Amino acid sequence: MIAAALAFCGGTLGALGALWLLPAEARSNDRSPRTLRALAALGSGAAARRGTPRDLQRRIPAAGRPGGLGPREVMAAKLASAVVGGLSGALVGAAAPGRLGVLIAVAAPAAGFLAPDLWLARRAAERARAVRRALPAMLDLLRVSVEAGVSLPSALADVGARATGPLATEWRAVGGEVEPGVPLEEALAAMTERLPQPEVRALCAALERARRHGAPLGRTLAGQARDTRVALRRHVQEEAAKAGPKIQLVVALLLVPSVLLMVAAALTAALVGGGGLPAL
Numbered sequence: 001m002i003a004a005a006l007a008f009c010g011g012t013l014g015a016l017g018a019l020w021l022l023p024a025e026a027r028s029n030d031r032s033p034r035t036l037r038a039l040a041a042l043g044s045g046a047a048a049r050r051g052t053p054r055d056l057q058r059r060i061p062a063a064g065r066p067g068g069l070g071p072r073e074v075m076a077a078k079l080a081s082a083v084v085g086g087l088s089g090a091l092v093g094a095a096a097p098g099r100l101g102v103l104i105a106v107a108a109p110a111a112g113f114l115a116p117d118l119w120l121a122r123r124a125a126e127r128a129r130a131v132r133r134a135l136p137a138m139l140d141l142l143r144v145s146v147e148a149g150v151s152l153p154s155a156l157a158d159v160g161a162r163a164t165g166p167l168a169t170e171w172r173a174v175g176g177e178v179e180p181g182v183p184l185e186e187a188l189a190a191m192t193e194r195l196p197q198p199e200v201r202a203l204c205a206a207l208e209r210a211r212r213h214g215a216p217l218g219r220t221l222a223g224q225a226r227d228t229r230v231a232l233r234r235h236v237q238e239e240a241a242k243a244g245p246k247i248q249l250v251v252a253l254l255l256v257p258s259v260l261l262m263v264a265a266a267l268t269a270a271l272v273g274g275g276g277l278p279a280l
Helices: 002-021 031-050 056-062 071-095 098-147 152-161 166-178 184-194 198-213 217-272
Strands: none
Touching: 056 071, 056 098, 056 184, 071 098, 098 152, 098 166, 098 198, 098 217, 152 166, 152 184, 166 184, 184 198, 198 217
């Protein structure tokens, strides 16, 4: 049992380390909202009694509202995930030796409760990266449309219809909201809640200043495109500088301990089986 517990811990750490090092495109899949919905069905009663924290109403739109999930569903999934993690931790902790079993039993429910939050945070970060990459080119297209005489809401909808990604989706949504009579500033303010990146906020603020003071939109959009390219280049350089230490941290905290635990599991199985240490 001890060897099985050590092998389970080693395999879990190794899988987490490999998953963490995968590119964002390979990590994301369409089954995650289904998993959260299944967990939400298990914990819906408890979530209804506890209510939902207010910050979930901000983080879910920033993550793109995956699968149409709402705050109550995510909270239910958190509670159900904590219960599943607690049961799994109790089973594994019972087989683990000494204090390791207590640590697993205590940490598993907390990890399960925080897992949906981590998933939402990674989704929001992926959306932010996609928006940051697409914004300069889409601003150039928007400037061309505005300078050709197209109104700003129509230009946002047209450019969004010709592109893909979260930014294009939000621009199409702004155009669709303005068409039936929603003021443009309200539609842009709603977009900044769904895309809370500094570049998007700066763009909406610049558009509002240009509308208020009558400045040429083409010049404003050209300046925003230039600024976003500078910000994108600086962000890419910062991410490249952080990549090395992040990889070293994952290797040191997850991959190396997983290998050591697997070796310890093999040695424990050999010792408990009465065969002594395996021959080298």
